[in-house]
Amino acid sequence: MNVVTKTEILTAPVGALAAGRRAEIIAELNTNLAYLTDLHVSAKQAHWNVHGPNFVGLHGLFDTITFAARDYADLVAERVLALRGTAHGTIADVASMEEIRPFPTDEHGWEELTRAVRDRLITAAERMRLSATSTDDEQVTQDIYIEVIRGLEKWAWMLEAHLS
Numbered sequence: 001m002n003v004v005t006k007t008e009i010l011t012a013p014v015g016a017l018a019a020g021r022r023a024e025i026i027a028e029l030n031t032n033l034a035y036l037t038d039l040h041v042s043a044k045q046a047h048w049n050v051h052g053p054n055f056v057g058l059h060g061l062f063d064t065i066t067f068a069a070r071d072y073a074d075l076v077a078e079r080v081l082a083l084r085g086t087a088h089g090t091i092a093d094v095a096s097m098e099e100i101r102p103f104p105t106d107e108h109g110w111e112e113l114t115r116a117v118r119d120r121l122i123t124a125a126e127r128m129r130l131s132a133t134s135t136d137d138e139q140v141t142q143d144i145y146i147e148v149i150r151g152l153e154k155w156a157w158m159l160e161a162h163l164s
């Protein structure tokens, strides 16, 4: 069997990027993948548990955000592989990141859940803006970040509209 090692993957040529710089970009993509995986499961948690007068609208919107977050995670993870890295997108990978705070799992209130998901959208967008501004040397990855930020900020606005 022909086993491809991690080192061989990382040293395969991709564009003009040096392997060291590529490893940094891959690590940053994996950090953002964790944020998006967390957003995916958190929005689903809100979809299941939400109660209140806006139930139908929020139940549906939380599910829409769940699927969008999964699509964004897929974009980011597959960029990792295009750069010949390894995607780290498990729940355990998310749990190992101290900078991602636990979601309020016993919450049912529509306002609390709407704020909790909105805050996660904003946090993920801010984290990704940092990545985007430091990726001028890798514009394909930067373009993915910009696309995802656009979506995250749109969903944050839609949740905000329920609160105002």
Ligand SMILES: [Fe+2]
Binding pocket: 047, 063
């Ligand atoms: Fe459902």
